[in-house]
Amino acid sequence: MATSWRSGSSSSFTSSALSAQPSHPQHASPPPLPSLPSPDCAAICLLTPRLSRKLFERTPNEMTVYLGPWEIVGSNPRRLLWQCSYAGEVLEHFLPSDNPNELFPHTLHAQHRRFGDPRELELYLSFQEPHRIRYTTTDGTLHDEYIEVKYEFTTIEGSIQLQSDIRKRDLIDWFDVDVVWSDVHRRTDSYGNVRGLGTIQRMKLWRDRYSTFHYLTFYANHRRRWKEYLVDDFERELRQRDDRHKRVQLGVRGARRGSASESSQGRERRFATSIFSRSSRHNHSSGTNGNTTSSAAQGALGIRYLGIQFSRNTNVQAGTDGKSVIYRSTPLNPCSTIILAVNAGSSSVKVSVYTAQRGEPPTQIAEVQVSGLTAPPAALKYERGDETVIEHREVDEQVNGQTDAFRVILETLVNDHDLPSIKSKDDIGIICHRIVHGGDYTKPQLVSDGTYTHLEKLNDLAPLHNANSLGIVRLCIKDFPSARSVACFDSQFHSTIPEHIRTYPINQEIARSNRLRKYGFHGISYSFITRAAAEFLGKKPDETSIIAMHLGSGASVCAIKDGKSWDTSMGLTPLSGLPGATRSGSVDPSLVFHYASDVGKLSPSSTKDLHISRAEEILNKEAGWKALTGTTNFGAIAAGDHDERGDKRLAFDLFVDRICGFVGAYYVSLRGRVDALVFAGGIGERSDRLRAAVVEQVACLGFALDRDRNDAGTVTGRKGVIVQEVGKPGVTPRVLVCRTDEQFEMARICAEEGEFW
Numbered sequence: 001m002a003t004s005w006r007s008g009s010s011s012s013f014t015s016s017a018l019s020a021q022p023s024h025p026q027h028a029s030p031p032p033l034p035s036l037p038s039p040d041c042a043a044i045c046l047l048t049p050r051l052s053r054k055l056f057e058r059t060p061n062e063m064t065v066y067l068g069p070w071e072i073v074g075s076n077p078r079r080l081l082w083q084c085s086y087a088g089e090v091l092e093h094f095l096p097s098d099n100p101n102e103l104f105p106h107t108l109h110a111q112h113r114r115f116g117d118p119r120e121l122e123l124y125l126s127f128q129e130p131h132r133i134r135y136t137t138t139d140g141t142l143h144d145e146y147i148e149v150k151y152e153f154t155t156i157e158g159s160i161q162l163q164s165d166i167r168k169r170d171l172i173d174w175f176d177v178d179v180v181w182s183d184v185h186r187r188t189d190s191y192g193n194v195r196g197l198g199t200i201q202r203m204k205l206w207r208d209r210y211s212t213f214h215y216l217t218f219y220a221n222h223r224r225r226w227k228e229y230l231v232d233d234f235e236r237e238l239r240q241r242d243d244r245h246k247r248v249q250l251g252v253r254g255a256r257r258g259s260a261s262e263s264s265q266g267r268e269r270r271f272a273t274s275i276f277s278r279s280s281r282h283n284h285s286s287g288t289n290g291n292t293t294s295s296a297a298q299g300a301l302g303i304r305y306l307g308i309q310f311s312r313n314t315n316v317q318a319g320t321d322g323k324s325v326i327y328r329s330t331p332l333n334p335c336s337t338i339i340l341a342v343n344a345g346s347s348s349v350k351v352s353v354y355t356a357q358r359g360e361p362p363t364q365i366a367e368v369q370v371s372g373l374t375a376p377p378a379a380l381k382y383e384r385g386d387e388t389v390i391e392h393r394e395v396d397e398q399v400n401g402q403t404d405a406f407r408v409i410l411e412t413l414v415n416d417h418d419l420p421s422i423k424s425k426d427d428i429g430i431i432c433h434r435i436v437h438g439g440d441y442t443k444p445q446l447v448s449d450g451t452y453t454h455l456e457k458l459n460d461l462a463p464l465h466n467a468n469s470l471g472i473v474r475l476c477i478k479d480f481p482s483a484r485s486v487a488c489f490d491s492q493f494h495s496t497i498p499e500h501i502r503t504y505p506i507n508q509e510i511a512r513s514n515r516l517r518k519y520g521f522h523g524i525s526y527s528f529i530t531r532a533a534a535e536f537l538g539k540k541p542d543e544t545s546i547i548a549m550h551l552g553s554g555a556s557v558c559a560i561k562d563g564k565s566w567d568t569s570m571g572l573t574p575l576s577g578l579p580g581a582t583r584s585g586s587v588d589p590s591l592v593f594h595y596a597s598d599v600g601k602l603s604p605s606s607t608k609d610l611h612i613s614r615a616e617e618i619l620n621k622e623a624g625w626k627a628l629t630g631t632t633n634f635g636a637i638a639a640g641d642h643d644e645r646g647d648k649r650l651a652f653d654l655f656v657d658r659i660c661g662f663v664g665a666y667y668v669s670l671r672g673r674v675d676a677l678v679f680a681g682g683i684g685e686r687s688d689r690l691r692a693a694v695v696e697q698v699a700c701l702g703f704a705l706d707r708d709r710n711d712a713g714t715v716t717g718r719k720g721v722i723v724q725e726v727g728k729p730g731v732t733p734r735v736l737v738c739r740t741d742e743q744f745e746m747a748r749i750c751a752e753e754g755e756f757w
């Protein structure tokens with residue numbers, strides 16, 4: 001098995017590793033060659049002690065382990081978990097970085113094996129720095145050491161799959177090239193010797209799994225570090241690449257792992273691995289450094305292009321499919337497109353479709369929603385233009401949760417032949433998603449694997465929302481590969497909340513390192529409400545101060561001072577503040593420990609995407625209207641039907657009490673400078689009884705309701721009416737109902753923000 005991987009060696013990999021019998025230390029007589037579960041996934045990992053720099057020399061410790069399918073598990077560190085061929089045998093490969101973009105599986109250039117099919121070099125993968133490998137059998141751990149790791153695959157597809165899984169980017173092609181240089185790295189040195197940035201390199205082309213971005217990676221051998229560039233423009237130049245003298249120049253942006261001077265002003269942002277760590281669960285996670293460090297931002301010199309000279313060998317250029325690369329850059333700034341805006345709430349999924357011109361407010365052409373996810377049967381409603389195509393269709397059988405609801409919505413849109421603007425999936429240019437918890441993001445983000453990985457870490461902080469939304473994001477990326485996915489955050493509107501209001505009175509070191517503070521939610525809605533109310537009042541948004549209430553399955557109140565969020569009732573998570581359909585809202589934090597035992601344990605309903613303790617489950621899913629009345633339909637609660645036991649009355653009065661508590665507090669916090677009290681959300685827009693009860697209780701602050709206007713003031717469904725007055729004429733502060741539209745707000749931002757085109 002002695003073979004060398006050193007550059008220039010003509011040694012072949014072919015023989016011994018595959019043909020050798022596995023020298024399994026636990027078996028006296030050599031076991032038969034294992035039958036591997038799936039030939040595509042089968043791999044052989046050759047381990048050799050770190051001591052020896054010469055790989056694969058016969059040493060007493062040398063062993064070959066036959067591996068079956070893999071799984072990538074955990075975080076901090078992520079581990080590649082291999083199923084081995086013997087029961088109880090596990091091989092764990094600890095990935096040195098949780099950031100998938102920082103891992104670079106290495107394959108040699110075809111010149112290192114001149115007489116064979118260069119594609120087969122992908123069968124042999126290595127990592128250039130030692131990684132920790134733990135190999136455990138039923139008899140205990142046999143090996144736990146940092147070593148140089150090399151995998152030898154039985155199929156090229158298996159290797160490509162593993163590389164893609166590790167990097168969370170699909171390896172879509174590769175190129176063996178003679179030299180790579182750039183506008184800041186010359187091709188030759190002052191003696192005319194070829195130096196470039198990398199020589200005799202296998203460059204790999206990756207497509208981000210969560211966006212349409214494409215990246216090139218290669219090993220800059222004279223600097224001994226990996227480089228990764230976002231490719232701007234590709235297609236034309238690389239079609240004819242099997243020519244030694246062919247040189248191309250590619251537009252690129254940014255560099256990962258480059259030195260500061262090699263970085264650019266590109267959009268690449270690298271996040272510290274564990275932005276959010278929860279002390280209760282990940283005690284030792286390294287989540288203290290939440291700063292978003294942009295290596296790119298530091299650079300003075302930007303690389304604008306890479307020059308590439310291909311190698312001559314007709315075989316050499318054969319990439320993953322042997323054909324020329326099929327690379328489609330994202331559409332180049334079209335002037336108009338279709339935007340899909342997706343709002344996954346806790347009890348509904350609402351999707352609106354817009355035609356949009358760059359820089360202009362979008363025009364809605366259709367809206368589909370599935371509501372009642374927590375109050376079955378779930379029902380679908382579909383409007384196209386001014387026409388209600390489906391008023392109410394029960395879809396309970398097809399729908400179990402938000403992702404299913406989204407699928408049903410997509411089907412409805414795609415199967416509607418009278419929706420001419422969408423002829424094919426490629427017509428959709430931008431899909432914007434409401435993501436409830438956006439951590440420290442203060443503006444919408446194009447979804448890349450970086451943002452996606454970052455957002456995944458926030459799932460546990462919005463247990464009824466984030467994981468569902470990311471499920472929909474994943475589905476869109478798969479089903480609409482040519483569309484750009486944009487994440488819009490509920491929390492971003494609240495980034496203006498002053499420090500003394502957003503701070504929790506706890507140990508500040510822990511608060512800072514675990515990022516424990518008030519974030520606030522429903523912000524996309526509050527942003528819409530602020531602009532709509534300002535327009536209605538004839539004021540500039542930044543001169544408008546209101547107390548707005550988004551009352552839906554999740555309910556919150558927000559004090560908006562001069563157009564900006566000043567305070568809001570939700571906090572670190574959407575649990576605090578007002579009660580909701582299944583949420584308790586604020587309770588004494590100790591309550592839960594007296595409610596049930598073992599509440600700190602992980603709930604059995606946790607999934608791989610969402611880790612939720614019993615305590616969180618009780619307060620988020622087994623409380624609120626559901627717990628008090630058995631229904632989550634606030635319409636039925638407000639109507640008080642069949643309320644012999646008085647549960648609904650209690651729930652109604654309790655809700656009014658809690659809402660008024662916040663209105664009073666915010667009125668004082670805004671020093672009485674309030675232009676209007678604004679009702680919004682499913683309940684706020686539809687329940688005249690609730691509005692009447694709230695306004696009556698806060699009448700001492702000067703609010704007054706006009707009964708007639710209020711009774712007629714259900715704005716939802718009344719086309720064209722966005723804000724309606726329900727207060728007494730001439731009385732200030734005013735009382736308004738706003739038909740909030742989170743989808744429109746997201747689509748508007750995406751249409752107006754050139755960056756997303």
Ligand SMILES: Nc1ncnc2c1ncn2[C@@H]1O[C@H](COP(=O)(O)OP(=O)(O)O)[C@@H](O)[C@H]1O
Pocket residue numbers: 345346347348349551552553554581632633634635636638681682683686687
């Ligand atoms: N006529 C009505 N009167 C009062 N509440 C209603 C009425 N119709 C629906 N609702 C309430 O509106 C809530 C849905 O609000 P909405 O903001 O659309 O949902 P989500 O929180 O899922 O985004 C439902 O939970 C329901 O209780």
Ligand SMILES: CC(=O)OP(=O)(O)O
Pocket residue numbers: 344345346347436490521522552553554555574
């Ligand atoms: C944040 C939140 O609770 O949202 P929703 O009301 O849509 O569930």
Ligand SMILES: [Mg+2]
Pocket residue numbers: 345346552553
């Ligand atoms: Mg909602």
